[in-house]
Amino acid sequence: MNNYYQTNNQGHLIIGGVDALELAKNYGTPLVVYDVAQIRQQFQAFQQAFTNLKVNSVISYASKAFSAIAMYQLINQLKGHIDVVSGGELYTALKANFPTDRISFHGNNKTKEELALAVENQVGVIILDNFHEIELLEQILNNTSKRVSVMLRVTPGITAHTHQYVQTGQEDSKFGFDISSGQAEQALLKVQANKQLKLIGIHAHIGSQILAVGGFKLEVKKLMHLIREWAQKYAYQPQILNLGGGFGIRYTAQDQVLAPDIFIKEIVQTMRAYAQKYHLELPEIWIEPGRSIVGQAGYSLYTIGSSKTVPGIMPYITVDGGMGDNIRPALYQAEYETVLVRCPQAEPKQVVHLAGRYCESGDILIKQASLPQVEAGDVVAVLATGAYGYSMASNYNRVPRPAVVFAEAGHAQEVIRRETYADLVSHDCFY
Numbered sequence: 237m238n239n240y241y242q243t244n245n246q247g248h249l250i251i252g253g254v255d256a257l258e259l260a261k262n263y264g265t266p267l268v269v270y271d272v273a274q275i276r277q278q279f280q281a282f283q284q285a286f287t288n289l290k291v292n293s294v295i296s297y298a299s300k301a302f303s304a305i306a307m308y309q310l311i312n313q314l315k316g317h318i319d320v321v322s323g324g325e326l327y328t329a330l331k332a333n334f335p336t337d338r339i340s341f342h343g344n345n346k347t348k349e350e351l352a353l354a355v356e357n358q359v360g361v362i363i364l365d366n367f368h369e370i371e372l373l374e375q376i377l378n379n380t381s382k383r384v385s386v387m388l389r390v391t392p393g394i395t396a397h398t399h400q401y402v403q404t405g406q407e408d409s410k411f412g413f414d415i416s417s418g419q420a421e422q423a424l425l426k427v428q429a430n431k432q433l434k435l436i437g438i439h440a441h442i443g444s445q446i447l448a449v450g451g452f453k454l455e456v457k458k459l460m461h462l463i464r465e466w467a468q469k470y471a472y473q474p475q476i477l478n479l480g481g482g483f484g485i486r487y488t489a490q491d492q493v494l495a496p497d498i499f500i501k502e503i504v505q506t507m508r509a510y511a512q513k514y515h516l517e518l519p520e521i522w523i524e525p526g527r528s529i530v531g532q533a534g535y536s537l538y539t540i541g542s543s544k545t546v547p548g549i550m551p552y553i554t555v556d557g558g559m560g561d562n563i564r565p566a567l568y569q570a571e572y573e574t575v576l577v578r579c580p581q582a583e584p585k586q587v588v589h590l591a592g593r594y595c596e597s598g599d600i601l602i603k604q605a606s607l608p609q610v611e612a613g614d615v616v617a618v619l620a621t622g623a624y625g626y627s628m629a630s631n632y633n634r635v636p637r638p639a640v641v642f643a644e645a646g647h648a649q650e651v652i653r654r655e656t657y658a659d660l661v662s663h664d665c666f667y
């Protein structure tokens with residue numbers, strides 16, 4: 237079969253050494269389960285890749301991919317950094333007692349309150365995205381003696397080879413200071429003019445679910461060129477180059493994935509070559525992987541309910557979740573694979589649309605999914621749902637969001653409890 241899931245001696249799917257049928261029985265479905273060892277392995281693979289190349293580096297987990305107190309605890313155990321993009325993610329990290337000096341604060345429209353929360357909690361670095369934000373931060377620091385470390389997010393003018401909705405490095409992007417029009421340079425001057433802002437690095441992020449290394453090499457080239465220009469013109473050289481995230485994962489057999497060490501080796505080689513060519517010191521390299529840390533470690537378990545068969549039309553088999561817990565198929569036409577939990581290795585016998593339960597025709601989790609014979613009550617697992625699944629979940633149709641379980645070494649623990657109907661109305665007020 238394949239290496240993307242494991243089974244026990246009863247032939248059932250296991251996740252983190254725990255029988256997935258037991259997980260479905262004990263915690264109910266839909267259920268999101270993470271194989272924690274896989275998260276650790278991915279994170280450590282990025283750390284090790286830099287260590288092998290003797291490069292100073294930071295792996296900052298992009299927590300928008302999956303944010304939870306337990307997840308921040310796990311990254312802390314691994315001595316990693318995190319990036320947060322909202323007051324809510326920051327608050328969650330604070331609740332997890334995540335060391336604030338290892339937090340990067342991102343976002344293209346941080347509010348004054350969010351920036352103040354970041355300053356008050358002494359986050360490691362605020363990644364500045366636009367002029368409005370620089371002004372807000374200056375207002376917060378005014379009349380204090382505080383000094384804040386910042387990076388500038390620049391848009392390098394690179395169109396990553398990925399879905400249009402997850403491209404971010406092209407000039408026509410809502411994120412960051414554009415390099416070619418001179419905005420990035422203006423931002424540099426503005427930040428340098430304020431002694432309370434300490435510019436420690438330059439940041440760029442070209443997009444997400446990128447499966448080839450070419451875009452990253454181009455990014456390095458553009459950024460090293462920029463650094464040379466600023467070194468010559470302003471005698472300024474950033475100590476850090478933050479290349480963002482975007483490393484792609486395997487969703488289906490079509491995705492040819494590169495291992496972290498391949499990406500990192502190519503990136504570092506390119507950076508070393510430009511550092512030598514431009515007579516620059518090699519900056520410390522930061523990356524912000526999100527999807528590649530949690531994506532393949534996550535599994536969504538669903539119970540099959542109704543089915544519909546019309547002669548001459550592909551059958552629909554419906555599960556008890558869908559776009560409320562995984563919006564990605566509807567939003568990006570994302571593709572997934574599914575297996576029958578009681579027997580993942582069973583021969584496929586039918587091709588069906590695996591539909592969700594929400595009141596939208598577009599709520600199809602997998603179009604043309606290959607499945608063995610299944611019946612109502614069977615549990616299926618959709619694979620590689622760990623990134624941007626739960627984190628983008630909604631209460632559409634007032635369906636409670638699922639529970640999330642961490643499984644490791646044969647032990648399972650709920651890390652986010654399932655929402656109840658009472659939770660759903662807990663913010664409603666009588667009129």
Ligand SMILES: Cc1ncc(COP(=O)(O)O)c(C=O)c1O
Nearest residue numbers: 298441444481482524525526527
């Ligand atoms: C600034 C920044 N860093 C990191 C990421 C994480 O990307 P990914 O989950 O693709 O690794 C994103 C999202 O695309 C981002 O916008």
Ligand SMILES: N[C@@H](CCCC[NH3+])C(=O)O
Nearest residue numbers: 300402444445564623624
């Ligand atoms: N939500 C997107 C990724 C967004 C990356 C954020 N900058 C996805 O599911 O593919």
